[in-house]
Amino acid sequence: MFHRESGVFKTTYAADMALYPLPIAKWTVAALAVIFVVIVPLTVHEYYLSILNLIFIAIVGALGLNILVGYTGQISLGHGAFMSVGAYTAANLAVKLDLPFWLTLPAGGLMAAAIGVVVGMPSLRIKGLYLAIATLAGQLIIEWTINRVPAISGGAQASIQVDRPSLFGFSFNTQGTLYFFLLFFAVLAIIGTLNLVRSRIGRAFVAVRDQDIAAEIIGIDIYRYKLMAFAISSFYAGVCGVLYTYYFGIANYEQFQLIVSIDYLAMIIIGGLGSVLGSILGAVFVTLLPIVIRILMENVGSLFFTTAEMANVISGLRLGVFGGLIIFFLIVEPEGLNRLWRNIRSYFRVWPFSY
Amino acid sequence: MTRFVKRWLGMAAATATLALGGGQAFAQKELVFGLHCDRTGPTATVGTVMCPGYHDYIALVNSKGGVEGHKIKVLEIDNEYKVPPAIEAHERFKKEGAVLEGLYGTPQVSALNKKMEEDKILGTSPGFGVAAAADGKRFPYIFPIAASYWSQGAAAVAFVKERLGGNLKGKKIAYLFYDNPAGKEPLAILEDLAKSEGFELRTFAVPAPGLEMGAQVLDITGRFKPDFVIAHLFGRSPSVSIKELKGKGYPLSKVVSLVWGGAEADIVAAGGMGAAEGYNTIQFAGVGKDFPVIKEIEAMYKAQGKAVPKELDSTVYYNRGVLIAALHVEAVRNAIKAKGGAAPTSEEVKKGMESIKGFTLGGLVPPMEITPEDHEGGGWVQIWTVKGGKLVKTKDWFQGYRDVIKKHLEAEAKKS
Structure with a gap:
């Protein structure tokens, strides 16, 4: 199942830039497509589809944050707030103007991108921890504004109910149909990011991250690219917020508070900064780990504890194991799950020989 | 990529069998x-x-x-x-x-x-x-x-009215609340009642996480000087409010807290039961x-x-x-x-x-009646007050201003 690259000679730049350098990669993608479009939705219980749905939404958000933090090297603690901007934009448009999701979704993304550029302005002058604090201020200001402006929040409860997304009269109102809805946007986000990072823009982002003064000297307009990174990242966040809104059927800013920004940072750090696969692995890991720990504990733990004790044990253990695993992964492989996966792959590539 | 998928599917299959196995045990x-x-x-x-x-x-x-x-x-x-x-x-x-x-x-x-x-x-x-x-x-x-928060707010005003001698005209009530949607929810009812009962209402928002409210409390005790304080706080902030109000010399017997600020732990964390003498709490279950x-x-x-x-x-x-x-x-x-x-x-x-x-x-449960129209069951509450080191019941099950709550529910129903 592993790619054997011998006999691959690239003779053109186009071949070198190709998304799939080997024919087998195309087949892998085709197989993945069959699994996720046909096999999984037909065979898996609705409950597992609902978990996958949460993962798909998380992937979109994690990819966006990784473009900013991983590829461009700008720290942001405002990702959750950008999601809420997208969510409220879409919800207001859907309720007040009765627009369909294929208009509200890009609108939510664009609005978040515009706000993201404003919040990203300080990145032109400051870096690192200082920028983190500046974006933290952005997060708090956006939260406060939504909470305090009824025109945005729709009243004291600061929540706006939206109908399920529908297309040509077909309503996505079950986990099974929402699965396809969310899968489509997750795939779109993955393909978009893969193409973005191998384009001129993506390479400029990496240059800014690695050494911004050198980047400027070789002719990259770093102000433009920093703001662009904020805009693109916030666009993803906004779309992620819109997806949450349609998935929950409600926009509520309490779903996008500071803790969410930190959760997403955890995802990309665990998954691997500056990598598309890393964003996906991180989103899967952070969403799935608590659930797996709980299910394992429910089955194994009953041997050791009574039901009443177990509730406390599961909660405590889940946090403990989660924290422990994060530290373990970061010590074993500071570059994240993505690097861990590549190491495993390159070890088995020449297996059973050592090189 | 494929290995990743295989591993992932293997994991999903493992959890699925585990979950199913657990299910059959029932x-x-x-x-x-x-x-x-x-x-x-x-x-x-x-x-x-x-x-x-x-x-x-x-x-x-x-x-x-x-x-x-x-x-x-x-x-x-x-x-x-x-x-x-x-x-x-x-x-x-x-x-x-x-x-x-x-x-x-x-x-x-x-x-x-x-x-x-x-x-x-x-x-x-x-x-x-x-x-x-x-x-x-x-x-x-x-x-x-x-x-609900509406019923709690209405009940708080009814209790304050009783405490202030049955008339709220010209009185001053401060509303100290956690600045989130849940904290703001009773405002609609309080503002409405301020008009109909003729009292002056001033609001004091405490931003999350609600551990710092020195400025708000100073504003309440030093400038507004209300006849009563209605507090609506969550998490660790109720105990902070008790401490601050007491520290600034405001009598706790003129404070009433909605349901999430009235647990023993909140009062003990604010310096112990003995220190919070007179603090009033609204409860929806017996204490x-x-x-x-x-x-x-x-x-x-x-x-x-x-x-x-x-x-x-x-x-x-x-x-x-x-x-x-x-x-x-x-x-x-x-x-x-x-x-x-x-x-x-x-x-x-x-x-x-x-x-x-x-x-x-x-x-322990109020005399509620849940109907297909009323899922709240009437909005009954009790008031429990800190007296002599423990919570003592000072007002049995009662409802506050049901007509006002009904009016607001009808207005909400018309909106959608």
Whole structure:
């Protein structure tokens, strides 16, 4: 199942830039497509589809944050707030103007991108921890504004109910149909990011991250690219917020508070900064780990504890194991799950020989 | 990539078999209840006491042979006060065939509202969630089953009026609240009552996480000098408010707190029961251990040869857990009776919940009446006051300004 690259000679730049350098990669993608479009939705219980749905939404958000933090090297603690901007934009448009999701979704993304550029302005002058604090201020200001402006929040409860997304009269109102809805946007986000990072823009982002003064000297307009990174990242966040809104059927800013920004940072750090696969692995890991720990504990733990004790044990253990695993992964492989996966792959590539 | 997928699918398959294996272990006649809980998030002080209360009451019912012969199995999922885990929890409960769910957390209730309706499973949100959910026509599957923030606010004003001699004209009331949607919700009622009762209302918002309110309290005690303070705070902030108000010399007997600021732990954290003399709290469940059901739970532990857990001493939240469990059990009991003893579906349990009436559990539960129109059950509360080192009941079950609440519910219903 592993790619054997011998006999691959690239003779053109186009071949070198190709998304799939080997024919087998195309087949892998085709197989993945069959699994996720046909096999999984037909065979898996609705409950597992609902978990996958949460993962798909998380992937979109994690990819966006990784473009900013991983590829461009700008720290942001405002990702959750950008999601809420997208969510409220879409919800207001859907309720007040009765627009369909294929208009509200890009609108939510664009609005978040515009706000993201404003919040990203300080990145032109400051870096690192200082920028983190500046974006933290952005997060708090956006939260406060939504909470305090009824025109945005729709009243004291600061929540706006939206109908399920529908297309040509077909309503996505079950986990099974929402699965396809969310899968489509997750795939779109993955393909978009893969193409973005191998384009001129993506390479400029990496240059800014690695050494911004050198980047400027070789002719990259770093102000433009920093703001662009904020805009693109916030666009993803906004779309992620819109997806949450349609998935929950409600926009509520309490779903996008500071803790969410930190959760997403955890995802990309665990998954691997500056990598598309890393964003996906991180989103899967952070969403799935608590659930797996709980299910394992429910089955194994009953041997050791009574039901009443177990509730406390599961909660405590889940946090403990989660924290422990994060530290373990970061010590074993500071570059994240993505690097861990590549190491495993390159070890088995020449297996059973050592090189 | 493929190896990743293989591993992932292997993991999914493993969890699937584990979950299925767990499912088969249940006896056929068990009814499944889903309980959302926060044992590790920002409101862990509530969850770690309220959820054991829930489990203990169900254990008591099971030890007596279950509800009409049906044993109950409670599945609990800790959502850490986050929304995505609550969605996952609901789907899990649905998969296990839960007939009802005890929801927890205002944002979580908002996010699940639509899903509960689509899946036709009832969820309870006692003392939190959206006040408009009392309207059973608009929110058919959400049951507040206790006083909403609107009812609590109205009851607070009614209590203040009584304390200030039956007339509020020209009086000054300060509203000290946590600056989030739940904190702002009673404002609509308070502003309305300020007009009709003729008192001056001024609001003092405390930003999250609510641990710093020196400026607000100084504003209250130094400049506004109100005749009464209505406090509506969550988490650690109620104890901060008690400390600050007392420190600035404001008499605590002129403070009344809504339901999430009146637990023993909040008062003890503010310097002990003795230091908070006179502090008034609104409660939607009975406080203290002087109830037959609490005695039965203690007896159950003693009969098993175990020590009575310390959670029972935190009677405010513990008793609320018992109240939620008891109402869940009563709903199921009504449904089973209506069906002649067979296990009910979730829709039948909903009808059972809508026919709860005259169930008081020895005074722990208010004399509520839940109907298809009124899922709040009347919005009953009690006032308990700190006196001589413990919480003492100063006002029995009462409702505040029902006509005003009804008017607001009707206005909300017209909006959609």
